Amino acid sequence: MFNVPEAHPRYKSLTKREKLVTGLEAGITSRQGLIAHGRGEAFDYLIGERTLNSAKRATEAAAALLLTAKKPVISVNGNVAALVPEKVIELSELLNAPLEVNIFYWTGERVRKIKEHLEQHGAAHVLGDKAEARIPGITHARAKADREGIFSADVVLAPLEDGDRCEALIKMGKKVIAIDLNPVSRTSRHATVSIVDDIERALENLISGIKEMKKSSRKEWLLEKFDNQGNLRAVIQEIVERLKELKEFDTV
Ligand code: ATP
Ligand code: MG
Numbered sequence: 584m585f586n587v588p589e590a591h592p593r594y595k596s597l598t599k600r601e602k603l604v605t606g607l608e609a610g611i612t613s614r615q616g617l618i619a620h621g622r623g624e625a626f627d628y629l630i631g632e633r634t635l636n637s638a639k640r641a642t643e644a645a646a647a648l649l650l651t652a653k654k655p656v657i658s659v660n661g662n663v664a665a666l667v668p669e670k671v672i673e674l675s676e677l678l679n680a681p682l683e684v685n686i687f688y689w690t691g692e693r694v695r696k697i698k699e700h701l702e703q704h705g706a707a708h709v710l711g712d713k714a715e716a717r718i719p720g721i722t723h724a725r726a727k728a729d730r731e732g733i734f735s736a737d738v739v740l741a742p743l744e745d746g747d748r749c750e751a752l753i754k755m756g757k758k759v760i761a762i763d764l765n766p767v768s769r770t771s772r773h774a775t776v777s778i779v780d781d782i783e784r785a786l787e788n789l790i791s792g793i794k795e796m797k798k799s800s801r802k803e804w805l806l807e808k809f810d811n812q813g814n815l816r817a818v819i820q821e822i823v824e825r826l827k828e829l830k831e832f833d834t835v
Contacts, residue, residue, distance in 0.1 A: 599620070600620075606664065612662055616660070616662045620662060623764040626765050626779075630764070633784075635779065637817040638785070641814055643796075643805055649678055651802050651803070651806065654738070655736060656738075657671055657681070658742070660687065660742075661693065664697045668700060670790065672704055672705055682706055682710065683711045684697045684701075697711075710733075713729045715730055716730040719751065736757060744759070746768055749770040762782055766822070
């Protein structure tokens, strides 16, 4: 991996690109995944590469939803595995929820490589290689899921998910937590709770939120008052405010 100088103003962003290129070379990340990351980066620029207040509220609701779930499952694709393997594993242990490899451009070989990559990082319970069940309403390999994992879960944490599949999971009666930098993607629009933030920042906040909330009695109340569509409007409002600030920015 190319060593990005820490003093570089875009250190964090460039390091993420390096991780994805390494993931691509290892057969974990798809080529299309690089393009999807670029779309995310563009939104992150508009957001100011920080966590918005609306994302903090969504993260609280997501923590409450995961802690009250009967059978939560964490979906991992090739970008997530390359960018944040340690963090999804920490979350999985904290919630006692399995990880499931769930990829859009499905091949048995890539599933196996992602599973091995997670196990090398210490994951004990990785699903996704059976893929014997099918999510109704979507065609081809994208419908694959493990019967004991996503297929029978009540809450699915699905970072960087495809809109079609998110909608299909909701139609199955599941609650879906999305992590997606695009507030107007179909995924963000269909999910039960949409965290509009970068995957790394979102998982850090989610992990600390869950630790804080574990014994709290506010979980049901938080879930009841959370309005995802209203929160997505708040995201857009925060981006608009930031664009107004940028408009005033003068380099001379
Ligand atoms: P949809 O199918 O939901 O309409 P889409 O077609 O725009 O979405 P996909 O290719 O399905 O996009 O999924 C990639 C999504 O992941 C994009 O919306 C992008 O903003 C988001 N994304 C990419 N990288 C990151 C990241 N590091 N953190 C958070 N979100 C990201
Ligand atoms: Mg999407």
